[in-house]
Amino acid sequence: xxxxxxxxxxxxxxxxxSTFPLTSVSLSTSIPKRTTFALRSQMTSxxxxxxxxxxxxxxxxxxxxxxxxxxxxLADASHPDKPALLIDPVDxxxxxxxxxxxxxGLKLVYAMNTxxxxxxxxxxGLIKSKVPGVKSIISKASGATAxxxxxxxxxxxxxxxxxxxxxxxGHTLGCVxxxxxxxxxxxxxxxxxxxxxxxxxxCGRTDFQGGSSEQLYKSVHSQIFTLPKDTFIYPAHxxxxxxVSTVGEEMQYNPRLTKDEETFKNIMANLNLSYxxxxxxxxxxxxxxxxxxx
Amino acid sequence: xxxxxxxxxxxxxxxxxSTFPLTSVSLSTSIPKRTTFALRSQMTSxxxxxxxxxxxxxxxxxxxxxxxxxxxxLADASHPDKPALLIDPVDxxxxxxxxxxxxxGLKLVYAMNTxxxxxxxxxxGLIKSKVPGVKSIISKASGATAxxxxxxxxxxxxxxxxxxxxxxxGHTLGCVxxxxxxxxxxxxxxxxxxxxxxxxxxCGRTDFQGGSSEQLYKSVHSQIFTLPKDTFIYPAHxxxxxxVSTVGEEMQYNPRLTKDEETFKNIMANLNLSYxxxxxxxxxxxxxxxxxxx
Numbered sequence: 264x265x266x267x268x269x270x271x272x273x274x275x276x277x278x279x280x281s282t283f284p285l286t287s288v289s290l291s292t293s294i295p296k297r298t299t300f301a302l303r304s305q306m307t308s309x310x311x312x313x314x315x316x317x318x319x320x321x322x323x324x325x326x327x328x329x330x331x332x333x334x335x336x337l338a339d340a341s342h343p344d345k346p347a348l349l350i351d352p353v354d355x356x357x358x359x360x361x362x363x364x365x366x367x368g369l370k371l372v373y374a375m376n377t378x379x380x381x382x383x384x385x386x387x388g389l390i391k392s393k394v395p396g397v398k399s400i401i402s403k404a405s406g407a408t409a410x411x412x413x414x415x416x417x418x419x420x421x422x423x424x425x426x427x428x429x430x431x432x433g434h435t436l437g438c439v440x441x442x443x444x445x446x447x448x449x450x451x452x453x454x455x456x457x458x459x460x461x462x463x464x465x466c467g468r469t470d471f472q473g474g475s476s477e478q479l480y481k482s483v484h485s486q487i488f489t490l491p492k493d494t495f496i497y498p499a500h501x502x503x504x505x506x507v508s509t510v511g512e513e514m515q516y517n518p519r520l521t522k523d524e525e526t527f528k529n530i531m532a533n534l535n536l537s538y539x540x541x542x543x544x545x546x547x548x549x550x551x552x553x554x555x556x557x
Numbered sequence: 558x559x560x561x562x563x564x565x566x567x568x569x570x571x572x573x574x575s576t577f578p579l580t581s582v583s584l585s586t587s588i589p590k591r592t593t594f595a596l597r598s599q600m601t602s603x604x605x606x607x608x609x610x611x612x613x614x615x616x617x618x619x620x621x622x623x624x625x626x627x628x629x630x631l632a633d634a635s636h637p638d639k640p641a642l643l644i645d646p647v648d649x650x651x652x653x654x655x656x657x658x659x660x661x662g663l664k665l666v667y668a669m670n671t672x673x674x675x676x677x678x679x680x681x682g683l684i685k686s687k688v689p690g691v692k693s694i695i696s697k698a699s700g701a702t703a704x705x706x707x708x709x710x711x712x713x714x715x716x717x718x719x720x721x722x723x724x725x726x727g728h729t730l731g732c733v734x735x736x737x738x739x740x741x742x743x744x745x746x747x748x749x750x751x752x753x754x755x756x757x758x759x760c761g762r763t764d765f766q767g768g769s770s771e772q773l774y775k776s777v778h779s780q781i782f783t784l785p786k787d788t789f790i791y792p793a794h795x796x797x798x799x800x801v802s803t804v805g806e807e808m809q810y811n812p813r814l815t816k817d818e819e820t821f822k823n824i825m826a827n828l829n830l831s832y833x834x835x836x837x838x839x840x841x842x843x844x845x846x847x848x849x850x851x
């Protein structure tokens with residue numbers, strides 16, 4: 264009855280058919296079984312055209328290798344205008360991102376940042392110069408300039424979809440997390456774009472730009488860990504090749520944020536990280552959303 | 558009526574409320590609108606627990622930076638045993654992958670390769686030594702050794718989910734593409750793990766290991782481009798930071814495979830690529846699925 268791990272030869276294709284032994288495989292393994300909420304994570308869609316929702320999220324995760332930065336493209340593909348937004352674009356990959364948007368037939372309306380990045384120059388300024396009409400967005404608390412400022416509780420609409428803005432300071436004073444909406448016509452599971460507040464099995468450093476480990480601990484616990492456990496976590500960086508996590512996984516396995524607050528603060532105070540090589544270029548540029556003064 | 562790109566301030570969170578101007582944004586853009594099938598690509602799940610399917614695919618894309626290789630973790634999270642498989646694991650990231658599998662409470666049953674890789678050593682041998690019971694899988698046509706050999710038309714079951722095996726030779730003689738099943742209880746849209754046969758806006762080279770540009774052209778057109786256009790393409794590598802594409806996108810925008818066969822063969826014959834630095838180590842190791850002889 265080991266149906267779940269056998270190989271069946273069928274003749275679906277025009278190829279030579281042959282007999283094939285059903286191999287009985289031992290189920291013993293050194294990995295213990297655990298039943299956790301994390302099991303429900305990162306499920307692909309089982310929806311069909313009979314879905315009750317008229318909106319469909321087109322979603323792409325894009326990587327910039329030099330700074331290990333993730334940029335996210337979201338669009339409402341069911342809306343006639345196909346409105347799209349980019350979260351945390353990088354200046355050096357703007358042409359790649361705009362080409363993809365063009366090929367997918369999308370209309371870019373927002374280029375937004377989770378915070379004032381210290382490790383790369385945002386692509387928002389360059390995008391604005393290349394695509395007239397695109398508006399840059401950042402949090403009001405960031406102190407940066409942009410076309411539009413968001414505050415906690417704001418909703419950023421694109422077509423029939425929207426992102427909620429949650430304040431998650433601690434890595435920097437103005438960090439926000441963008442979360443897909445909590446409604447039946449919005450993506451399920453929800454998706455949280457956490458910037459550097461919560462990384463997969465990690466978090467952003469807290470030793471510059473108004474950073475505070477006490478504040479970061481509170482932000483993650485009050486604004487991210489209160490989301491449904493199957494909410495996908497999409498961070499601004501990953502250095503180990505992970506692409507996604509879930510709230511449930513991070514609540515159970517994050518080596519820093521599963522600790523009590525005092526332990527967390529001690530961990531963060533003793534990271535002994537070097538000064539970011541890009542900070543003196545990136546922060547001034549990013550305070551104007553990448554738009555250099557004339 | 559520009560509802561699709563405005564920001565609305567609501568007081569969902571315990572934060573200071575303030576008025577916020579609804580900004581009227583120009584819709585003009587230098588990017589032309591196109592209506593293509595690609596618009597429906599990479600949609601996130603809108604399914605809910607009311608889905609008619611009892612199976613749920615847990616899916617993770619994992620990256621190995623040195624060789625720019627993607628490894629894929631798939632599991633049936635709804636099955637009591639949570640059976641899982643890895644496609645194209647890399648030796649140097651085996652510990653990362655097994656830790657994740659352990660944290661997610663999965664039972665790894667298969668470690669499989671799309672082909673005999675020339676650019677990295679497969680993790681399948683190392684995984685077998687660390688997790689007793691795991692079976693290695695590769696195509697019979699590859700000429701490599703493994704616990705189980707697949708041929709075109711085979712189905713690899715894990716729980717109530719399965720992958721179909723399609724022969725896609727041309728990069729190497731034994732290349733296969735694994736495709737999620739074509740049934741109402743299988744993931745929608747379908748997902749194709751193409752190895753090096755079809756890359757995002759590219760394809761694998763054809764100048765060694767029994768490679769043939771003529772064969773690759775036929776493989777992609779007969780075995781991949783005949784899948785539904787919204788089928789996700791998950792390749793074994795990406796060098797530009799893309800994570801996924803669709804059949805429809807590649808049929809429209811792949812710079813090589815949108816050409817006629819003669820042009821394609823000319824392109825492939827004139828790539829002037831250097832000898833792969835890992836090939837003399839990787840191929841002998843991978844011919845035994847990473848298991849070194851004693």
